[in-house]
Amino acid sequence: MPIPASPKRYQGEIVEWNGDKRCGFVAPRGSGPGDPVVFLPASSLRNRRRMPKVGDTVVYETVTIEDTPRNRRLRTKIRAERVDYLGDDPPAPKANRKTESFFATLGGVFLALQAGTCLLLYGSIFILASSVGFSLLAAILYGWDKSCAQTGRRRVPEATLHWVALLGGWPGAALAQMLFRHKTQKPSFRAMFFATVFLNIALTVAAFLFLPSIGLMDRWKALEHG
Structure with missing residues (x-):
């Protein structure tokens, strides 16, 4: 069994990745040339929808690899665990995922109801x-903000995201969050x-x-008195 080396989370850059073998190596960021690389198996990545590539920045914990003949062929004794891409939210709890799915679905239904109403009421x-x-603007802003978080650029202000949602963009925002x-993690942002x-x-x-x-109210009253 692997022995935890440290609960601390580190930041590093993927310097090698073999798509066929589904593994690679991470160089700890800010370290000197003598520091070891860290072994990165695909199973340690928590975002399975994204294909790793050289140059990606990741955040990870480490464990010491078990000393076996097979593992001795690796150039390092440290393996990355619980690996997230920089800028990714950690995997949401099951309850949060259900909430994200609910609001994304609600947004789609809301837009569909508006479209149906437009067929009856041109105004x-x-x-x-x-x-x-x-909604399109919200999706673009969320995508841009995540890109900025991953590359260290200036972020989109949270107030801007909230104003766009309030003005009608929340269906796109809900879909982008999912x-x-x-x-998807910050309680104060989600509450707002x-x-x-x-x-x-x-x-x-x-x-x-x-x-x-x-x-609509006037139309209903007219029908009642008609």
Whole structure:
């Protein structure tokens, strides 16, 4: 059995990767040339949807490799464990994954309902256009923010992400969170995101009911008195 070398998480760069053998080596970042590389098996990567490549920056823990004849052929006695790409959120708990899936599905249903309403009420098309446009913008911003997190560039302010969600982009934001595994862990961010979702839904329903250009409420009253 491998013996834990340290609970500390390290940062390093993948310097070799063999796709056929599904393994490679990581060079600890900030170390001198005499420091050993770390063995990286594919099974240690927690994001299985992404193909590793030379130059990727990863964050990992280490264990000492068991001393066996086969393992002695490796150039290092240290193996990387619980490996995440820099900028990736750690794997979310099962409850969080269900929440992400729920909101992504809710966003799709919400846009579909708006599209269906547009077929009946032409005046509501600007609301659908706003939701679709801001959803695309949200997805782009989430993707850009994750890229910035991975490369150390300036991040997209959280306030910007929340405003885009509130203005109608939350369906795209919810889908981006699930697909990119980004912004799924920080409790304060998620609480604010959920608030923007429900507030936008409430405002959208109010717009459909009371805006003169749509006037669902007026139409219902007219039908009742007709």
